[in-house]
Every structure is written in structure tokens, then in C-alpha cells.
Amino acid sequence: MIGRNQIADRHIGSLLEDYPFLASFFGDNGLLVDGRNDATLNELFSEFDEEEREEKAIDQDLLMNQAAEFINQMLAFLNEDNDVHAITILPGTDKSGVPEGFDSLVIKKSEVVSIVGPTGSGKSRLLGDIEWVAQADTPTSRRILINGDIPDSSWRFSTSKKLVAQLSQNMNFVMDLSVREFIELHAESRLVEKPAEIVERVIIEANKLAGESFSPETPITSLSGGQSRALMIADTAILSRSPIILIDEIENAGIDRKRALELLLSEDKLVLMATHDPILALMADRRIIIKNGGITRVIETTDEERTILSTLEELDRTILGYRTRLRAGESLLQGE
Amino acid sequence: MNLVTVSGPPSSGKTSVILKTIDALKQRGLKIGVVKFDCLYTDDDALYRKAGIPVKKGLSGAMCPDHYFVSNIEEVAQWGIGEGLDLLISESAGLCNRCSPYVKEIKAVCVIDNLSGVNTPKKIGPMLKSADIVVITKGDIVSQAEREVFASKVNLVNPSAIIMHINGLTGQGSFELSTLFHDEKTVIDTLVGRELRFTMPSALCSYCLGETRIGENFQMGNVRKMNLEGGI
Numbered sequence: 034m035i036g037r038n039q040i041a042d043r044h045i046g047s048l049l050e051d052y053p054f055l056a057s058f059f060g061d062n063g064l065l066v067d068g069r070n071d072a073t074l075n076e077l078f079s080e081f082d083e084e085e086r087e088e089k090a091i092d093q094d095l096l097m098n099q100a101a102e103f104i105n106q107m108l109a110f111l112n113e114d115n116d117v118h119a120i121t122i123l124p125g126t127d128k129s130g131v132p133e134g135f136d137s138l139v140i141k142k143s144e145v146v147s148i149v150g151p152t153g154s155g156k157s158r159l160l161g162d163i164e165w166v167a168q169a170d171t172p173t174s175r176r177i178l179i180n181g182d183i184p185d186s187s188w189r190f191s192t193s194k195k196l197v198a199q200l201s202q203n204m205n206f207v208m209d210l211s212v213r214e215f216i217e218l219h220a221e222s223r224l225v226e227k228p229a230e231i232v233e234r235v236i237i238e239a240n241k242l243a244g245e246s247f248s249p250e251t252p253i254t255s256l257s258g259g260q261s262r263a264l265m266i267a268d269t270a271i272l273s274r275s276p277i278i279l280i281d282e283i284e285n286a287g288i289d290r291k292r293a294l295e296l297l298l299s300e301d302k303l304v305l306m307a308t309h310d311p312i313l314a315l316m317a318d319r320r321i322i323i324k325n326g327g328i329t330r331v332i333e334t335t336d337e338e339r340t341i342l343s344t345l346e347e348l349d350r351t352i353l354g355y356r357t358r359l360r361a362g363e364s365l366l367q368g369e
Numbered sequence: 370m371n372l373v374t375v376s377g378p379p380s381s382g383k384t385s386v387i388l389k390t391i392d393a394l395k396q397r398g399l400k401i402g403v404v405k406f407d408c409l410y411t412d413d414d415a416l417y418r419k420a421g422i423p424v425k426k427g428l429s430g431a432m433c434p435d436h437y438f439v440s441n442i443e444e445v446a447q448w449g450i451g452e453g454l455d456l457l458i459s460e461s462a463g464l465c466n467r468c469s470p471y472v473k474e475i476k477a478v479c480v481i482d483n484l485s486g487v488n489t490p491k492k493i494g495p496m497l498k499s500a501d502i503v504v505i506t507k508g509d510i511v512s513q514a515e516r517e518v519f520a521s522k523v524n525l526v527n528p529s530a531i532i533m534h535i536n537g538l539t540g541q542g543s544f545e546l547s548t549l550f551h552d553e554k555t556v557i558d559t560l561v562g563r564e565l566r567f568t569m570p571s572a573l574c575s576y577c578l579g580e581t582r583i584g585e586n587f588q589m590g591n592v593r594k595m596n597l598e599g600g601i
């Protein structure tokens with residue numbers, strides 16, 4: 034741990050050399066450091082007069098603590114081992130207080146599990162329990178273990194170390210940026226090592242998932258629904274550090290769903306999805322059935338069930354084909 | 370009684386977050402009240418009342434609502450104690466991005482939304498920088514990447530805060546937030562003698578005192594002039 038005393042009298046230049054990420058800390062806190070390499074941190078923070086201090090709401094003491102805290106966080110972020118190879122759900126109670134009838138449910142990396150049940154039955158609560166790494170302290174009293182152990186509380190409170198990334202139907206892009214600028218910004222915030230390469234990869238993978246391709250210069254807000262979803266999935270798969278992906282109700286998303294799941298799995302993600310889409314549900318290895326707030330059954334997808342999948346996929350392809358023809362302004366009748 | 374101060378830009382979702390959080394706290398059998406500070410108008414108090422929550426409202430009128438907050442918070446705290454509340458939540462709209470009604474050792478929560486833009490966190494002063502908990506709302510409608518970028522921008526200006534993501538519509542995340550609101554160890558019986566975390570700007574000028582005429586002859590006190598010399 035680096036304390037404030039270890040940085041207060043160091044020169045800006047050497048601090049930036051050791052901790053390049055401090056540049057954005059200075060920038061976003063309104064501190065100009067260009068040409069100030071020879072000043073110490075203390076000098077930098079204390080050279081504001083009363084008026085500027087008031088204007089910019091600068092508190093020297095707070096800033097010094099925050100700078101030390103930020104350095105420690107970023108160092109931890111760069112070094113930490115985020116490897117989650119399994120999560121375990123330990124039973125709680127349903128909405129009526131009846132204990133759930135399973136001993137424990139282990140979900141492993143590169144596995145897809147779907148969660149099904151009527152609206153209000155508790156699908157989102159289960160996803161919430163996992164995100165919060167519940168320790169019998171949510172309405173369900175469930176407990177979640179990571180890699181078989183009681184998890185460290187940093188999984189709850191750290192900004193950079195989030196257990197779960199979420200994708201859902203209602204999500205949109207709101208920033209005023211092109212696809213490339215946007216992915217670059219995300220890569221930058223994740224402190225990735227070779228941003229250009231990663232940005233390229235995200236865009237290529239997104240285009241593979243999308244029905245219609247798009248260029249890196251397209252503004253993200255003008256992507257179609259399918260293209261947006263494709264970009265969100267590719268970005269989350271490749272750039273998000275969260276080991277678990279929760280997909281809450283993505284139906285008919287206008288993307289190649291099978292490929293999307295394959296991409297997430299190839300990036301070592303553990304995928305959980307609340308869905309009523311039979312194709313997605315059958316693509317999962319197992320499905321968790323929820324009723325009245327409790328997990329009542331876990332069904333393994335059998336080979337026999339999977340034969341239905343190929344029928345459904347065939348139907349899906351047929352519909353997609355018609356959609357493409359419609360978009361291209363063609364007749365929907367064969368051969369016209 | 371515990372006191373938690375919640376603050377944030379207008380329409381960032383403060384009231385929804387508080388309402389959902391109170392739902393979760395009530396399930397634990399706690400008695401909770403709210404005091405709402407605003408400038409000219411608010412009907413949030415009706416929303417709280419409808420939810421069966423004891424509420425007081427304070428309108429600061431032409432005064433800064435955060436200055437008004439400091440002048441009234443002790444009386445409001447005494448009201449809450451008199452009502453037998455376990456927890457009093459104050460809600461105030463941060464208007465100028467500069468004042469903040471946070472008191473040392475009293476839990477301070479800043480609510481800010483994902484739609485406000487990535488440059489917003491660095492523009493907000495002590496209200497964000499010195500909060501203990503930063504609640505980010507409207508994450509259900511933006512992409513995962515934008516949530517991550519936005520949270521990292523918040524973290525840049527306030528690395529020591531706990532950042533929570535809450536969906537004000539469904540309440541997702543509010544149960545989790547509620548666990549951080551009530552703490553038997555930080556019970557207060559008065560605020561007298563406590564200090565603000567940040568000085569509020571000394572904004573007293575002739576116009577604060579009711580002057581209406583324009584011109585240097587009428588300007589006294591804290592007058593600051595724009596620099597119109599030179600280039601940009």
C-alpha cells in the first residue's frame with residue numbers, strides 16, 4: 034500500500050513515469066501538470082490561492098488522500114488475479130419462506146445457464162444475488178461462493194473489479210462518439226495494453242454478429258438495434274473484465290445469437306441468461322426453473338431436447354432470410 | 370437516529386432511489402423519515418407521503434438550497450428524533466455543482482445518472498468528490514461499456530467512494546444500498562458543533578441582499594468581475 038507520505042514530496046515527472054494512469058487523475062481533477070514535472074505533488078496541490086481553491090472546490094488534504102487511494106486501486110487492478118472459474122449458489126428461501134430444495138448449484142466457466150420463470154418470479158433477484166455476491170443478506174437468504182470460497186468483499190465495492198457485466202434488451206448507446214472512438218474510450222478506461230489491436234478485434238467480432246455490417250466511423254447512436262446489440266456483446270466479451278455475463282431478456286435481437294454465445298464463451302465468460310426465448314434456452318447447458326422466488330428445478334438440456342433446437346434454428350434462419358429479403362426490397366416469394 | 374444526506378443534480382433519480390431504498394429498509398422493521406430541500410417548488414414530498422413516509426419539506430426560495438440546508442438541519446434532526454425515527458434521510462438538489470450539504474461523519478450519498486455524460490463527473494464539485502457513496506442511476510438503459518466508462522470517470526474524481534448502480538424503476542440494487550444506510554454505531558442526538566465537509570462559497574453580494582439596480586455604484590461585498598481584456 035502506498036501512503037500519502039510516500040507521494041507528497043515526489044516530483045510530478047517521476048510519479049507520472051511510475052504511474053502513468055495518474056495523468057487522467059490530474060486531468061479530471063482540473064490540475065494542470067504540463068511543464069510541471071519538477072514540482073512536487075505537495076507544491077502542485079498547495080499553489081492555489083484562496084479564491085481558486087474556493088472556485089474549483091479544491092481540498093488539498095482530500096486530494097492527497099484520493100491520489101494515494103487511486104494509485105493503490107490502479108496497481109491492484111493491474112496486478113489482480115480476477116480468475117473466477119466457478120460460482121456456487123447455496124439455497125435460500127422462496128417468497129413464502131420455504132427452503133429451496135437443492136444442496137448447492139455450481140456453475141463453471143465456459144458454461145451457459147438459462148433462468149426461466151414467469152414475470153415477477155424472481156429471475157432478476159437471482160441475477161442480483163449473484164452480482165451482490167449475496168451472503169444470506171438479501172430477501173432470498175441465498176449465499177454465493179466464488180471458486181468454492183466465501184468471497185472477498187472487494188467484489189462488492191471495487192469499481193474496477195466487478196463480478197458481473199450485464200446485457201439487456203433496453204440498453205442503448207447514448208454517447209456522441211463514433212464506434213472506434215467509443216471502443217477506444219472504453220479500452221482506455223480499462224488500462225488495456227494494446228488498445229489499437231483490441232479495438233480492431235471488437236469491431237471485427239461485432240460485425241460478425243450483426244446482420245448488417247457497419248464501419249468504425251459510424252456514430253454509435255445511429256447503429257440499428259441489431260448492430261448496437263452486436264457491438265455491446267463483442268465489447269463486453271472482449272473488453273469488460275467481469276468474468277460473469279448476465280443477459281436479462283434479450284429476445285429477437287437481430288443478431289446471430291449462437292455466435293454471440295460462442296464469442297462470450299471463447300473469452301472465458303460464465304454466462305447466465307434470464308430468457309423465454311426457446312433457442313437461447315436450448316443453447317444453454319442447463320436451465321434453472323424459478324417459481325415464487327425460489328429455484329424449484331434444474332433441467333439439463335438433453336440431446337433429445339436439442340433435436341428441437343435444430344428445428345427452431347431452421348425456422349429462425351427462414352425468418353431471418355425473409356427479413357433480409359424484405360430489407361433488400363425483394364419479393365418474399367421464391368424466384369421473383 | 371441515523372442521518373443520511375442524499376444530494377445530486379436535478380432529475381438524477383434521487384427520489385426514486387430513496388423510495389426504493391426505504392422499501393428495503395422497512396422490511397427490516399425500521400422507521401424512516403425524509404426531509405426534502407429544494408428552491409422554489411417540489412412535489413416530491415407528496416410521493417413520500419403517499420408511500421406512508423413521514424416527510425418535511427423546506428423551500429429555500431431565492432436562497433441557495435444548500436445554505437438553507439445548513440441553517441435548518443439541526444431543527445429537522447430534532448423533529449426526526451421527536452418522531453422516533455431510526456433513520457432520517459435528507460434529499461437536496463445540487464444546483465450550482467459547487468455547494469454540498471455534507472456534514473463530517475454523517476453518511477453522504479451523491480446520486481448521478483449515466484445519461485448526464487462522461488464529462489459530468491469532473492464538473493461536479495464537492496457534492497461528488499467528497500461523497501461516501503456514489504449512486505449511479507439509469508444504467509438499465511445504457512450499454513455495459515458506457516456504465517463502465519462512466520463509473521471509471523466517477524472513480525477518477527472520488528476514488529475512495531463506494532459506487533453503487535441502481536435502477537430507480539425496478540429498484541434493482543436498492544436492497545444492496547439499504548444495507549449501507551442504517552448503522553447503529555453512528556447514531557446522533559444532535560448536529561450542534563459538527564462541521565461541513567466543505568466550505569460553501571461566500572456568495573454574499575448586494576444582489577443576495579435584495580439589490581435590483583445594475584451598475585458599479587450599487588455593488589458591494591463580494592463582487593467579482595469578468596476579465597474582458599485580451600484574447601480568449
Ligand SMILES: Nc1ncnc2c1ncn2[C@@H]1O[C@H](COP(=O)(O)OP(=O)(O)O)[C@@H](O)[C@H]1O
Pocket residue numbers: 126127128129150151152153154155156157158159172173325326327
Ligand atoms: N426468494 C425471495 N424472497 C423474497 N422476495 C423475493 C424472492 N425472490 C424474488 N423476490 C422479490 O420478488 C420481486 C419480483 O422478482 P424479480 O426478480 O423482479 O422477478 P422477474 O425478474 O422474474 O420478473 C422482487 O421485488 C424481488 O425482490
Ligand SMILES: [Mg+2]
Pocket residue numbers: 153156157
Ligand atoms: Mg426481471
